Amino acid sequence: MMERVVVALGGNALGSNLHEQMTAVKTTSKAIADLIEAGYEVILSHGNGPQAGMIRLAMDELNQNDPDKYPVVPLSVCVAMSQSYIGYDLQNALREELLNRNIIQPVATVATQVVVDPIDPAFEHPTKPIGRFMSQTEAEKLAAEKGIQVAEDAGRGYRQVVASPKPKEIIEVDTIKALINAKQTVIACGGGGIPVIKQGAHHLKGADAVIDKDYCSALLADIVDADLLVILTAVEKVALNFGKPDQKELGTVSVAEMKQYAAAGHFAAGSMLPKVEAGIQFAASKPGRKTLITLLEKAKDGLAGKTGTTIQG
Ligand SMILES: Nc1ncnc2c1ncn2[C@@H]1O[C@H](COP(=O)(O)OP(=O)(O)O)[C@@H](O)[C@H]1O
Numbered sequence: 001m002m003e004r005v006v007v008a009l010g011g012n013a014l015g016s017n018l019h020e021q022m023t024a025v026k027t028t029s030k031a032i033a034d035l036i037e038a039g040y041e042v043i044l045s046h047g048n049g050p051q052a053g054m055i056r057l058a059m060d061e062l063n064q065n066d067p068d069k070y071p072v073v074p075l076s077v078c079v080a081m082s083q084s085y086i087g088y089d090l091q092n093a094l095r096e097e098l099l100n101r102n103i104i105q106p107v108a109t110v111a112t113q114v115v116v117d118p119i120d121p122a123f124e125h126p127t128k129p130i131g132r133f134m135s136q137t138e139a140e141k142l143a144a145e146k147g148i149q150v151a152e153d154a155g156r157g158y159r160q161v162v163a164s165p166k167p168k169e170i171i172e173v174d175t176i177k178a179l180i181n182a183k184q185t186v187i188a189c190g191g192g193g194i195p196v197i198k199q200g201a202h203h204l205k206g207a208d209a210v211i212d213k214d215y216c217s218a219l220l221a222d223i224v225d226a227d228l229l230v231i232l233t234a235v236e237k238v239a240l241n242f243g244k245p246d247q248k249e250l251g252t253v254s255v256a257e258m259k260q261y262a263a264a265g266h267f268a269a270g271s272m273l274p275k276v277e278a279g280i281q282f283a284a285s286k287p288g289r290k291t292l293i294t295l296l297e298k299a300k301d302g303l304a305g306k307t308g309t310t311i312q313g
């Protein structure tokens with residue numbers, strides 16, 4: 001039987017600006033088309049930190065220069081814009097790659113709303129880095145000028161930080177399932193989904209946040225009953241003592257073991273930790289489910305059990 005795989009694309013699959021993204025999606029599409037050609041049923045999700053930050057900054061700039069003409073654009077709308085912008089580039093490149101291989105399979109992006117809890121403590125403590133990397137001096141200057149919060153991002157520089165509540169429910173779940181059942185390749189939950197809060201009987205109000213795409217991908221993988229969650233990032237394997245002389249790369253690891261490593265502080269908050277936590281969540285949710293964390297270029301080999309870090313129940 002065909003294995004169903006939710007693939008979460010990280011920053012290196014998309015680049016961090018318009019030009020990089022145009023180039024990156026071509027390589028990404030080849031890796032994804034390889035999986036489709038190998039017989040996997042693929043559902044795609046992706047990050048949006050650099051893109052949502054870029055859109056937010058541009059919108060803020062317009063508003064500060066001429067507030068009458070350009071009202072404040074909420075972060076939820078910036079996330080919606082980023083989903084469409086990234087979805088467009090991905091579906092364009094993947095469509096072409098599949099047609100070049102004579103694979104007739106439509107690709108569609110679903111604007112996906114994801115419910116968050118209005119009293120999630122994350123709203124009080126912004127931790128999600130978005131936008132470009134800056135020096136400490138530049139970041140502090142921007143924070144003072146624009147009234148935003150900034151923080152150091154996993155040893156890589158300073159970035160704007162925003163609230164990142166946990167994803168609770170995917171609103172467009174039936175649309176996503178209908179497209180999968182119609183044999184279409186779906187891009188959903190981009191950027192962790194457009195964060196919304198339930199109000200009254202049926203109203204959904206946009207929330208000022210960016211949801212983590214790894215946590216949301218684990219939720220998506222669960223609701224579409226995927227066999228595998230594949231988190232593609234910039235390292236081939238997850239490591240213990242990362243970046244230290246005694247670094248040790250992990251192959252296949254049980255949920256229980258991975259929980260111990262996470263508790264011992266081996267995975268950096270804001271970079272590897274959410275991937276490991278999302279991976280554990282999915283692998284532990286039902287017997288037989290697995291999570292693979294590896295490089296984009298190694299996705300096919302990883303699924304064949306040749307490389308990457310696999311978390312299993
Ligand atoms: N223990 C670890 N093992 C491997 N990589 C780690 C570890 N801790 C932190 N990292 C870093 O996490 C990065 C992946 O996180 P990030 O760049 O935020 O992900 P994304 O691919 O979703 O954009 C890796 O490229 C690596 O630099």
Ligand SMILES: NC(=O)OP(=O)(O)O
Pocket residue numbers: 010011046047048049050129191192210211212213214
């Ligand atoms: N939304 C999100 O998790 O984006 P990044 O993967 O770019 O951080």
